[in-house]
Amino acid sequence: xxxxxxxxxxxxxxxxxxxxxxxxxxxxxxxxxxxxxxxxxxxxxxxxxxxxxxxxxxxxxxxxxxxx
Numbered sequence: 001x002x003x004x005x006x007x008x009x010x011x012x013x014x015x016x017x018x019x020x021x022x023x024x025x026x027x028x029x030x031x032x033x034x035x036x037x038x039x040x041x042x043x044x045x046x047x048x049x050x051x052x053x054x055x056x057x058x059x060x061x062x063x064x065x066x067x068x
Contacts, residue, residue, distance in 0.1 A: 005029065 005025035013020045019035045035043070 005027065007023060008026045008028075009024045011022040011024070013022075017037075019037070019040050021033050021035060021040075023031045023033075025031075
């Protein structure tokens with residue numbers, strides 16, 4: 001298995017009804033994948049869930065601190 005690289009940039013193009021995602025690492029190496037609309041939607045939902053959890057925790061924490 002290849003070592004995990006640090007992400008530098010992501011490019012996204014729509015080509016003939018599918019999406020082409022290009023991931024570029026800090027060392028310039030690129031990795032490309034094709035995805036369906038359903039896969040991209042699932043990825044967006046997963047990212048929103050991950051990011052949303054952190055934001056909700058921060059808001060809950062602030063509320064709890066303010067209630068004291």
